[in-house]
Amino acid sequence: MIPAYASLSERIWFYAFRVGCGLILLFLVIPILVIIPLSFNSDSFLIYPMSGFSLRWYEEFFFSDTWTHALKNSLIVAPFATLLAMVFGTLASIGLTRVDFPGKALVTAILISPMVVPVVIVGVATYLVFAPIGLSGSYVGLILVHAALGVPFVVTTVSATLQGFDYNLVRAAASLGANPVTAFFRVTLPLVAPGVISGGLFAFGISFDEVVVTLFLASPEQTTLPRQMFSGIRENISPAIAAVATILTIFAVLMLLTLEWLRGRSERMRTSASNR
Amino acid sequence: MSAKAIGEAVSGAPSETATPLKTQLRRAERLKKLKYGALIAPLALFLLLTFLWPIGALLMRSIENPEVPEALPQTLRALAGWDRQALPGEDAYAALVADLTENKGSRTLAVAAKRMNMEEPGFRSLFMNTARKLPLEPGVDAREGLLEIDSQWGELGTWQLIARNGRAYTDYFLLAAVDLYRDGAGNIVQADPSASIFVDIFVRTFWMSLIVTVWCVVLGYPVAYLLATQSSRVSNLLMIFVLLPFWTSILVRVAAWIVLLQQGGLINMGLISLGIIDQPLQLVFNRIGVYIAMVHILLPFMILPLYSVMKGISPTYLRAAVSLGCPPFKSYWKVYFPMTIPGLAAGGLLVFIISMGYYITPALLGSPKEQMASYFVAFYTNETTNWGMAAALSAVLLLATLILYFVYNRLVGSATSGARPR
Numbered sequence: 001m002i003p004a005y006a007s008l009s010e011r012i013w014f015y016a017f018r019v020g021c022g023l024i025l026l027f028l029v030i031p032i033l034v035i036i037p038l039s040f041n042s043d044s045f046l047i048y049p050m051s052g053f054s055l056r057w058y059e060e061f062f063f064s065d066t067w068t069h070a071l072k073n074s075l076i077v078a079p080f081a082t083l084l085a086m087v088f089g090t091l092a093s094i095g096l097t098r099v100d101f102p103g104k105a106l107v108t109a110i111l112i113s114p115m116v117v118p119v120v121i122v123g124v125a126t127y128l129v130f131a132p133i134g135l136s137g138s139y140v141g142l143i144l145v146h147a148a149l150g151v152p153f154v155v156t157t158v159s160a161t162l163q164g165f166d167y168n169l170v171r172a173a174a175s176l177g178a179n180p181v182t183a184f185f186r187v188t189l190p191l192v193a194p195g196v197i198s199g200g201l202f203a204f205g206i207s208f209d210e211v212v213v214t215l216f217l218a219s220p221e222q223t224t225l226p227r228q229m230f231s232g233i234r235e236n237i238s239p240a241i242a243a244v245a246t247i248l249t250i251f252a253v254l255m256l257l258t259l260e261w262l263r264g265r266s267e268r269m270r271t272s273a274s275n276r
Numbered sequence: 277m278s279a280k281a282i283g284e285a286v287s288g289a290p291s292e293t294a295t296p297l298k299t300q301l302r303r304a305e306r307l308k309k310l311k312y313g314a315l316i317a318p319l320a321l322f323l324l325l326t327f328l329w330p331i332g333a334l335l336m337r338s339i340e341n342p343e344v345p346e347a348l349p350q351t352l353r354a355l356a357g358w359d360r361q362a363l364p365g366e367d368a369y370a371a372l373v374a375d376l377t378e379n380k381g382s383r384t385l386a387v388a389a390k391r392m393n394m395e396e397p398g399f400r401s402l403f404m405n406t407a408r409k410l411p412l413e414p415g416v417d418a419r420e421g422l423l424e425i426d427s428q429w430g431e432l433g434t435w436q437l438i439a440r441n442g443r444a445y446t447d448y449f450l451l452a453a454v455d456l457y458r459d460g461a462g463n464i465v466q467a468d469p470s471a472s473i474f475v476d477i478f479v480r481t482f483w484m485s486l487i488v489t490v491w492c493v494v495l496g497y498p499v500a501y502l503l504a505t506q507s508s509r510v511s512n513l514l515m516i517f518v519l520l521p522f523w524t525s526i527l528v529r530v531a532a533w534i535v536l537l538q539q540g541g542l543i544n545m546g547l548i549s550l551g552i553i554d555q556p557l558q559l560v561f562n563r564i565g566v567y568i569a570m571v572h573i574l575l576p577f578m579i580l581p582l583y584s585v586m587k588g589i590s591p592t593y594l595r596a597a598v599s600l601g602c603p604p605f606k607s608y609w610k611v612y613f614p615m616t617i618p619g620l621a622a623g624g625l626l627v628f629i630i631s632m633g634y635y636i637t638p639a640l641l642g643s644p645k646e647q648m649a650s651y652f653v654a655f656y657t658n659e660t661t662n663w664g665m666a667a668a669l670s671a672v673l674l675l676a677t678l679i680l681y682f683v684y685n686r687l688v689g690s691a692t693s694g695a696r697p698r
Contacts, residue, residue: 010604017498017502018502020498021498021499021502024495024498024499024575025499025514025517025518026517027495027572028517028518028520028521028572028575028576029517029520029521031521031529031532031533031535031536031572032520032521032524032528032529032532034532034535034536034542035528035531035532035535038535046534046535046538047535047538047540047541048542048545084322087318088318088319088322089319091315091316091318091319092315092316092318092319092320094312094315095312095313095314095315095316096316098308098312098315099308099309099312099313101309101313105685107316107320109681109682109685110320110323110328111316111319111320111323113327113681114323114327116629116630116633116677116678116681116684117327117331117633117674117677118632118633118635118649118650118653118670118673118674118677119633119635119650120633120635120650120651120653120654120670121331121334121633121650121653121670121673121674122327122330122331123654124334124653124654124657124666124670125330125331125333125334125670126326126327126330127657128330128333128334128337128663129329129330129333129334130330144325144326145326145327147322147326148322148323148326148327151319151322151323155319205523208525209525209526209527211526211527211636212635212636215654216654216657226525226526226527229525229527229528229531230527230636230640233527233530233531233534233640234639234640237531237534241531242531242535244528245525245527245528245531245532248524248525248527248528249524249525249528252520252523252524252525253520253523255523256516256519256520256523260512
């Protein structure tokens, strides 16, 4: 809060700073909120003022083959890609936090590199290599590459969670006769679960929003929701796009709430553990 | 470690039993290393197959040059000892006639002609027309026959081009990606300014990324500071404003900006009704639109690392400086700001690296003048199927990205390297 003895210029600065920050925060959310009402527009223009209320664009989304097909594809590709990224990423994170070896920094950098390599390069490269072996235009190819793109997020979040993990617990489990697999599933995994799940959510978000690799690798058969939106925006942008955007925004809110809940839960667990 | 070994260690065993303990320990350590190393292996293998191998194969395409050697093996053999200063001898002409006659109408020849056409427009028709008119009448001299079909066969440049592409590897594409080429004698020279496009494209990619990064710093720094200095209840609430766009699909945000910025969009309507402008401004499908959307999409990547660094800075430093008589702005600049530089550098580099690879946003919101390097990689793949050029542009873009990523890693320390095994 502003202290009572603050000078006039300090007061002006204090309020100007807050107003400025408020405007920047509005800049971040307003575009997302502005598009939502337009999805209920009764005519086919994405322009205010709206001419009337209608659910016809949601009807178009839920009853047209193009959109339902794209939604179905996204719901096939993203979960499988997430599962692969979670399994590989979690195992590797445990390995990385437990041992030191020469070149570990390099290995880590390589495992995280799918996050920084321009995604067009990934798309072109995988198309080049996957097409001759029949993996382009297939669900398997798309899932594999989406998983590779999601892996860095799982590795970083799970590694961060493991920093606070007490390996004496695993030793205790082993000394009580648990084999490593049992110890992993009964001791390690439940404790790092928040990290694994948030990593998984990130990976899901990456795949669910991925369009560039899909442009190169998928045939029309595998068109995903973002891919369909891409052609929609490019060809004719109608309120149907706004309806899809609204649905995706609701989806984003749900993901965000889940993540916040997980974060709060692990924080509470940590504080209650240290209080004991 | 066995109970016996522990017993010996505790009782201060004599030196001859200490050695086995040491070896045992080392063996256990090695076993542990192997065991945990094995956990990394599946991911390493997975990325090798789905990520590293494709990228490696793509990069190889930038230097592979198999087309001409496959189509003209005899000619190249005849040209093996040629000095490239004067026209080659009779045997080279005869070998070329033999090669062209043999491969007449084949895909191999078409591909080689296309490949040479990339370097010299007109070569495709030269090769295809010549092959169509072969074989020569019996008894006609190879050189005269070829010259009669097309006088270009009597030019030194034609033969230099064939000889230059005689090996299975070439630096042509990589040089072309930075607007260089080899002249007839094989020296690297600058391309004609009218034909130079790629350096401009990379400069544009850099410049646009830089502008976006600067805006993200300018807008992100105050917000991160506000978030870091509020009570956790308020900052959690304000954080939603940052995280909601972060989690919203990029395509949703692009669509939203089209709606806002178009001619009849809210921003133009607002400005007109306020009387600031009479005619709607062109805000989208040009550079302004691309900048606005890119800053909007990348701002969270700036705010989040800055926030986590600022969160770790105790407010007492600033208070101490003020209580020692330093004016608020100066103490802020001298004390607080230097401590935030790691976060600033990390966020700035992250934003810069991500924007360098941008494709979707410029493609949907920009005119041809806003397309960045990624667009041309896609262009050469989709439109002209020129893998060599797509690969060479990828190589340059990837190199720039990896250098920055290396600096970023040095600065931030990768996510796990800070963790020592316990």
